Amino acid sequence: MSAFQLEQTYNNFINGEWVKAASGKTEPSINPANRNEVVGHVPASGVEDLNQAVAAAKAAAKSWRRLTGAERGNFLFQAANVLERRANEVAEAMTREMGKTFPEAKGETMRGVAILRYYAGEGMRKTGDVIPSTDSEALMFTTRVPLGVVGVIAPWNFPVAIPIWKAAPALIYGNTVVLKPAQETAVTAAKVLECFEEAGLPAGVLNLVCGKGSVIGSALAEHPDVNGITFTGSNEVGKRVGAAVLARGAKYQLEMGGKNPVIIAADADLDLAVEGTISGGLKSTGQKCTATSRVIIERKVYDAFKEKLLAKVEEIRLGDGMSGGSWMGPCASEGQLNTVLSYIQKGQDEGAVLLAGGNRPDSPELAEGFYVQPTVFEGVESHMSIAREEIFGPVLALMPVDSIEKAIALANDSDYGLSASIYTQNVGSMLSFIRDMDAGLVRINAETAGVELQAPFGGMKMSSSHSREQGQAAIEFFTAIKTVFVKS
Numbered sequence: 001m002s003a004f005q006l007e008q009t010y011n012n013f014i015n016g017e018w019v020k021a022a023s024g025k026t027e028p029s030i031n032p033a034n035r036n037e038v039v040g041h042v043p044a045s046g047v048e049d050l051n052q053a054v055a056a057a058k059a060a061a062k063s064w065r066r067l068t069g070a071e072r073g074n075f076l077f078q079a080a081n082v083l084e085r086r087a088n089e090v091a092e093a094m095t096r097e098m099g100k101t102f103p104e105a106k107g108e109t110m111r112g113v114a115i116l117r118y119y120a121g122e123g124m125r126k127t128g129d130v131i132p133s134t135d136s137e138a139l140m141f142t143t144r145v146p147l148g149v150v151g152v153i154a155p156w157n158f159p160v161a162i163p164i165w166k167a168a169p170a171l172i173y174g175n176t177v178v179l180k181p182a183q184e185t186a187v188t189a190a191k192v193l194e195c196f197e198e199a200g201l202p203a204g205v206l207n208l209v210c211g212k213g214s215v216i217g218s219a220l221a222e223h224p225d226v227n228g229i230t231f232t233g234s235n236e237v238g239k240r241v242g243a244a245v246l247a248r249g250a251k252y253q254l255e256m257g258g259k260n261p262v263i264i265a266a267d268a269d270l271d272l273a274v275e276g277t278i279s280g281g282l283k284s285t286g287q288k289c290t291a292t293s294r295v296i297i298e299r300k301v302y303d304a305f306k307e308k309l310l311a312k313v314e315e316i317r318l319g320d321g322m323s324g325g326s327w328m329g330p331c332a333s334e335g336q337l338n339t340v341l342s343y344i345q346k347g348q349d350e351g352a353v354l355l356a357g358g359n360r361p362d363s364p365e366l367a368e369g370f371y372v373q374p375t376v377f378e379g380v381e382s383h384m385s386i387a388r389e390e391i392f393g394p395v396l397a398l399m400p401v402d403s404i405e406k407a408i409a410l411a412n413d414s415d416y417g418l419s420a421s422i423y424t425q426n427v428g429s430m431l432s433f434i435r436d437m438d439a440g441l442v443r444i445n446a447e448t449a450g451v452e453l454q455a456p457f458g459g460m461k462m463s464s465s466h467s468r469e470q471g472q473a474a475i476e477f478f479t480a481i482k483t484v485f486v487k488s
């Protein structure tokens with residue numbers, strides 16, 4: 001089916017070469033669908049390796065930024081073509097490393113291809129404006145320059161799309177990059193880097209260093225030669241990374257958690273709403289920052305919606321993402337499984353009522369994987385942990401309300417503001433939701449997850465550093481504006 005081979009040993013990619021960690025240490029990357037399967041061996045790098053990668057990126061920066069945007073774009077077009085050709089292999093690495101189903105992994109890989117092509121095209125677009133000067137003899141305009149070396153710290157939940165949606169704009173606008181992937185998905189990251197290598201990217205322009213976040217991620221954030229850090233991951237780590245980068249006067253961008261609500265209005269198409277809630281909340285085992293976790297339902301349709309939702313949840317087939325019949329794979333790691341189980345326990349302890357799931361599945365063929373049943377609670381109050389904290393698992397909290405105004409107020413009662421949906425046919429309700437919902441993505445009659453690569457992506461409140469990624473918004477982070485005043 002694909003050229004992917006298990007149990008290979010992968011290296012760091014520094015200055016155009018695949019090199020072992022200086023310590024020689026590696027660690028196994030294991031399959032969350034079967035803890036006994038070693039997907040590959042990945043470097044357990046130290047600060048010495050990171051320093052070499054940053055030095056290589058710094059040395060490559062001068063000639064890379066001097067290329068035209070079109071020339072840089074050609075490398076991205078080539079990388080896209082290679083990734084497209086190797087999509088099955090890359091997607092298989094992803095499914096085996098972090099558990100999402102193969103069709104989802106393939107879809108994400110093809111999204112990576114599309115992102116590369118989008119940013120390749122950006123190399124031909126404008127980078128400034130002419131601004132009238134008060135001096136009639138002068139020409140005043142803006143231009144943009146790259147930051148220099150950009151550090152990318154990426155999570156495991158979108159191991160192809162996120163590194164690419166950070167690295168591709170960094171590269172097209174003339175930066176060089178050091179990527180620190182999540183150690184859980186370092187094999188997938190190495191596969192992506194192989195595509196750039198095959199595309200002929202010059203040495204040092206894109207480097208990969210695998211190792212613990214507390215070692216490599218924090219050293220990258222603190223490195224004096226790294227001019228910008230773009231991070232996606234947890235709030236706790238994101239805040240620490242932001243503080244470290246701010247302290248040395250460099251630029252940072254953080255995309256963090258969500259506690260995303262969906263509102264089901266009394267006039268909603270309930271079948272569509274159930275489909276969007278299941279897909280938004282449970283696909284990828286709920287491990288998306290845009291995943292639906294709070295389901296706010298107008299009381300008039302609460303029972304009807306609940307019945308339809310539970311019937312669909314019942315039909316969900318858990319299993320290894322590589323086998324065709326599986327709809328939902330395991331949690332990405334044992335740690336993630338334990339986090340989800342502890343939230344389920346907390347939900348019960350705090351008085352919520354379990355309607356479905358709540359445990360690991362009992363079938364023997366799933367016993368070696370980090371599986372958890374899709375779980376639905378009702379009786380959830382806004383103060384409870386499962387209504388406030390990001391679980392990052394397949395857990396839905398049902399919350400009834402008496403009106404759309406109350407639904408929006410409840411939806412906004414969160415420290416997070418990433419994505420939010422409403423299912424309704426009433427234009428007034430749609431407009432109130434668009435106006436009053438505090439979230440970076442507001443979606444009408446569509447699930448909370450699923451972002452489009454050409455549109456800005458980011459959150460309000462604690463969900464982000466208030467910057468936006470993707471689409472043309474990316475230029476704001478990856479470049480600095482220079483205002484130029486010219487007089488003869």
Ligand SMILES: NC(=O)C1=CN([C@@H]2O[C@H](COP(=O)(O)OP(=O)(O)OC[C@H]3O[C@@H](n4cnc5c(N)ncnc54)[C@H](OP(=O)(O)O)[C@@H]3O)[C@@H](O)[C@H]2O)C=CC1
Nearest residue numbers: 154155181182183212213214217218233234237256289392
């Ligand atoms: N917004 C989102 O898309 C994501 C949110 N999360 C949330 O975070 C929770 C925990 O997931 P987890 O993977 O541990 O997320 P982390 O925030 O720990 O990891 C994200 C990235 O940061 C790295 N990292 C870890 N510690 C540091 C550090 N001290 N300095 C710099 N970088 C560091 C990680 O490396 P490594 O892990 O390899 O050591 C990884 O590459 C999830 O349950 C979920 O709630 C997680 C992933 C994505």
Ligand SMILES: O=C(O)CCC(=O)C(=O)O
Nearest residue numbers: 287288289290449450451
């Ligand atoms: O919903 C999506 O497609 C993207 C989600 C995302 O960026 C994340 O989970 O980190």
